[in-house]
Amino acid sequence: MSNESKVSSSSTSPYSSDSAAERAELSEIDASIRTASVFFVISAIGWLMIGTILALMAAFKAHQPDFLGAYEFLTFGRVRSAHLNAMALGWGSNINFAVGLWIMARLCRAKVDHKGVLFIAGIFWNIGLTVGVFGILRGDLTSVEWLEIPQYATPMLAVSYALIGVWGVMAFRFRKGNHVYVSQWYILAALFWFPWLYIVAQAMIIWFPARGVVQSLTNWWFAHNVLGLWFTPMALATAYYLIPKVLGRPIYSYYLSVLGFWALAIFYNWAGVHHLIGGPIPAWLISAGIVGSVMMVIPVIVVGLNHHMTVVGLHREVWRSPTLRFTVFGAISYTLVSLIGSAMALRSVNEVTHFTHFTVGHAHHGVYAFFTMIMFGGVYYMMPRLLKREWPSAGLIKIHFWGSAIGITIMVVALQAGGWIQGLQMNNAEIPFLQIVENTIPWLKARSVSGLFLTVGHIAFGINFFWMLFAAGAVRAKAEPTLLTKEGGAA
């Protein structure tokens, strides 16, 4: 049997096989992962709320330094680092575990065995993170960006992650059939990449510190790759699953999706070095980083084109679906933020944006407008299928969408416009530095306003989620596999 026939024979109808033993019912798979996934979503929303409060504090402090200034544990350096870790490892990683593992289970058609292990590992992950964030606020943070969690909390995070990640790998190993959908590639790769990055960075910076500039190099290799090789693949996996799934239309070009994945896998690893443009490291290494960053245009264009062509002619359906409103917003943001990121890696652009708020705006563009919005979409699709209940309030979903969409748009525009002006002024030796700092204040105030929009959105999301979870009797039961009926009208 040729390779081609091997794949096609096993992938044509694995869900509708005549053999009941071979046929995997999605509802059975959903039921098997329900406890762990719901736990991860609850944890993620908890961290989202904590991270939002910390973000608001940090944002206000940027233009109002006296705000909560009398409390040592609420000084800017600690609050800002606590916010970053609460969002990245609390919200981001928990939601990756919830949505990523659920999609993996469905695509592998594998019911979850030993779900207790997954659940316990999740509990320990969150305990480790709580200790870590508390340690940051207590003043035990390291001075390494993205790795601020104190040394005493990281082993628990590493062990917990190993147990969670291994489950995903085992699901892939024992999948039914030979086919591998592109989302499985992304998730599987992310499950390998994240521990690789985390262990190497911890070892070379915290546990057995390399000397001098190598630490900086490792730091930015980690910090950039944790976005590109942990959050990005999980979000793209989710988008590649949800967009065709919700629309009932296969992805426009599966060939392009595979090309996009392999281009990301090959090029992204080098991109982080561009954070050190102008720094004391070999010029060839920075040039290699710039090449890697610019080469990322290939997977970005490929993914953007593929998503766009898949939804062409179905924009009304996208707007009527809470899942796709968020997911398509995130997918469009992916194209924009990635192209801007590639441009920022060019030396001529970087000499303006480096050390400015432009970079902060870019980071939020990626982590929120792209990653978080897609994951919100994932939760809106996943939860009704796990709980067999309808979302209780369409109004709260709309508040969530508009709060998040308006909030993040204001934030990105304000920080990038303000950051660009700041960069131009910093390159002009005739403008005093203090004046440049004062000039940024209106932009920083705009960021605080954007934070209020985001907070409203997150509160609406939290209320809707816990209403659905706990007010079981008051929430309409899910009757059909495609739970949402048309009689209720559109958004």
Next chain:
Amino acid sequence: MDVYDYKELWPIIILGIAFFVVTVVVLYWSAKKGHLRNFDAQAKTIFTEEEPEGEVSDEFPPSRKSSRSLKDRK
């Protein structure tokens, strides 16, 4: 950076190369297993009897007001 200091970079350069090599090996494996062929069939593997191709599977839930009026009509 002189020659002595350059040695400090070797761990990260070697890890970067290892990262690249692993990616290429997995790409080779996937090609050998036939995952880079028959793309149309693979694109449809996400659809199931419960969530079939050709059906939109997500919309906004009905507002509570319209839910009540539907119930009243029944």
